[in-house]
Amino acid sequence: MPYEPPTHSVERSLRATTGAKIVAGVDEVGRGAWAGPVTICAAVTGLRxxxxxxxxxxLLTPKRRRALAGQLESWVTAHALGHASPEEIDELGMTAALRLAAVRALASLPVRPDAVILDGKHDYLGEPWRVRTVVKGDQSCVAVAAASVIAKVRRDAMMAELDADHAEFGFSDNAGYPSPVHRDALERLGPTPHHRLSWAYLDALPRWQHLKRPRLAAGGPEGPAGRGTAALEAGGQLGFEF
Known part of the structure; x- marks a missing residue:
């Protein structure tokens, strides 16, 4: 399918208008999954x-994605991943979890970016970062596209590793996203420790509804303004490993 390749136009604009010398592209994967973390990659590409x-x-096949990710990880100037766990998503809500994962990724870069390009129209990162949001940035901006591919391949690999203990859920194929195999396993076996317990899928599983946690609204009593604040402010200091 024909497509317009991404360019450095947004990076050049940020350099010209703000004086930013180091610009990171940021993209996420896993937002709509039932299981697993939300993962964010921050990538610095320069203008090469x-x-x-x-x-x-x-827009890429899994095989092409994996091959391209291998190229990108050695091509980018720098890149880093950040994750927010299912427990953190349940506790903080998705918006705050995205920010937590993004802060972790940015904090893990060897250099601090002067500006950040976020895919989409919502700035979930906020101060003190200088942020430019770009709708479909993963198609139009080189740095965001690179982050998109690396994040997807790395998170898919993490989810595939869970098949050793949870083969019935099909994580190697669905990466924790909704699928008939995934739903059938949930109905028979219930959620694993890797599932998000505030997600609506539990509403359709009467046997397991008692496990559901309240889903938090952004800024709610247990969201960014409440007991999740310490975790959010800690950012890169909080580790999470898979």
């Missing part, structure tokens, strides 16, 4: 020509 075929990870 990217590997051929770079685009939004969702």
């Amino acid at each position: 020509r990217p590997p051929e075929g770079l685009t939004d990870s969702k």
Whole structure:
């Protein structure tokens, strides 16, 4: 399917208008999954020509994504991943979990970016970062597209590793997202420790509804303004490993 390759136009604009010398592209994967973390990659690419075929990870076949991710990890100037666990998503709500994962990724870069390009129209990162949001940035911006591919491949690999203990859920194929196999396993076996217990899928599983946790609204009593604040402010200091 034909597509317009991503460019450095947003990075060049930020350099010209703000004086930013180091610009990071940031993208997430796992937002709509039932299981697993939300994962964010921050990638710094400079203004070099990217590997051929770079685009939004969702437009690539799994085989092409994996091959391109291998190229990108050695091509980018710097990149880092940040995760927010299912427990943190349940506790903080998704918006705050995205910020937590993004702060972890940015804090893990060897250099602090002067500006950040976020895919989408919502700035979930906020101060003190200088943020430019770009709708479909994973298709139009080189740094965001690179982050998109790396994040998707790395999170898919993490979810595939869970198959050793949870093969019935099909994590190697669905990466924790909704699927008939995933739903059938949930109905028979209930959620694993890797599932988000505030998600609506539990409403359709009467046998397991008692496990459901309240889903938090952004800024609610247990969200960014409440007991999740310490975890959010700690950012890169809080580790999470898979």
